[in-house]
Amino acid sequence: MNELILDVEQLSACYGRVEALIGVSLQVARGEIVTVVGANGAGKSTLLHSLLGTIAPTNGRIAFAGEDISRWPIHRRIDAGLVLVPEGRRILVSMTIEENLLLGAHMRQDKSAVRREIDNIYDRFPNLGRRRSHGASCLSGGEQQMLALGRAMLAKPQLLMMDEPSLGLSPLFVSKLFELIKDYNREGLSVLLIEQNTANALRIAHQATVLELGRVAMEGDAAAIAGSARLQEAYLGGAAHEVTEADKRKWIGRRS
Amino acid sequence: MVAVAFTLAIGVLNFLNFSIPGIFMIAGMVSWAALKSGQHWLFAFGVALTASAAVGVAVYFLTYRPSSDSDPEVPLVSSLGFLVLLENLIVLWLGSDQQSYPALIADFNFRVGSIIVGGAQLLSLALSLAFVFALSLSLRFTNLGRQVRAIAESRRTASILGVNVGSVVPRVFVLSALFTGAGGILFAISYLQVSSSMGESIGFKGISAMIIGGMGNIWGAVAGGLLIGLVEILSTQFLGADFVNIGVYGLLLALLIIKPEGLFGMAAAREKL
């Protein structure tokens, strides 16, 4: 078994009385892409924010690269390499494109490496490079997503968490984005990917977890989960009929 | 200067910091007291700035931090309390009389048309502009400056990106207090008098300048301040000294009706008040 970059045990979180996560356990091995899928309101964003530390979990333990980070402040987690590309991208529109990228690298001291990496991003996305000193509000949704991804990469992540990065992108941009995630993964980046676009996510992921109303409903090999017809109906397409308990049991435990 | 300090406080912290006029006064009075006891002016200014920064830190820990999750009105009221407290402390310590401030710069006046321009005033104007220029450069080009601007745009986004809001915000408080303190010293140098109530009218003018210039815009605040100064001079000149405030607040009123977001402001920034 590979070394685990992320090991989450029995994580619970709530908003007031609403229990958004109930005893969620999840592992990401170093170098893997793991995807978490589930319907709206299943608790996917809550999971990522609990991992980052913007939400304080009520229970559970988070180990990152072998260390218990459950009580670390957000900036320390990011410094250690646990970085989030947030839902809705959260580009800072009062700043230029370049300033957004520099902000992503604000914890780093190696100025010349940062410069090189920014230039690499410009090479990859000429649209960003050409407008580097323009306000970031001039970008299209897809370009903003690339900027958000570039900004996150500049924080030198070991595990990159992405919250619905394909939301609102054209099919062309979506496939570009997924190619890019695969590229970064091949270069050694571990990825925890949350997606509504489940077909694409399951295609590039190694492992998958299905969240349902704050609980893990299924987990296992991404290809196997993608192949489950029942799952397709219940979670990935319309909810035609319930997945039976027996089905769930079958898929849980596949993994180990 | 005061307008810029307010702008910094509101833009970044979403917090109308009413202790700013108090800090302004503290710097003026403390430097006066130090000068009077025979200290070198460098030392006096150093003490005054240190006192300003200390008050800034105290305001952060006593008013802003305990209430940063609650109602935005709470720190507003408690910082107003700080203003009252500071004024009364100074009254107890140094008395409430108007005190004359020693002239540190040889006085040289010259006339532009019918208006007399004081050399000391001109010098403090130049110094203020230099400080503001340095501030805006560092907001623009330094790492900390970018973090401050990120917090100003969205505190939540900034923290998701790993900006340590809990350490950047108190630094902004200190910076804003130092700025105000420098403003108080420059005011004392150019007008040659200080008193325990010198902060009040300046506070109103600072807020007016900020509103006129457009909230959250540093250079707007400077332009607003200069405009107010100009209107003051002109209305003294043409309407008489009694009408100065009518001129200034008339301008403010007119501007709020014509262009409520301020000369250089964005509409959204107004919500922050």
Ligand SMILES: Nc1ncnc2c1ncn2[C@@H]1O[C@H](COP(=O)(O)OP(=O)(O)OP(=O)(O)O)[C@@H](O)[C@H]1O
């Ligand atoms: N700030 C909040 N305050 C109260 N309840 C919240 C808040 N954010 C989320 N919730 C609730 O928590 C549950 C999980 O929300 P979460 O945002 O994690 O879902 P999600 O899986 O990311 O959904 P989506 O696919 O729509 O992004 C939902 O029931 C939601 O209503």
Ligand SMILES: [Mg+2]
């Ligand atoms: Mg979500």
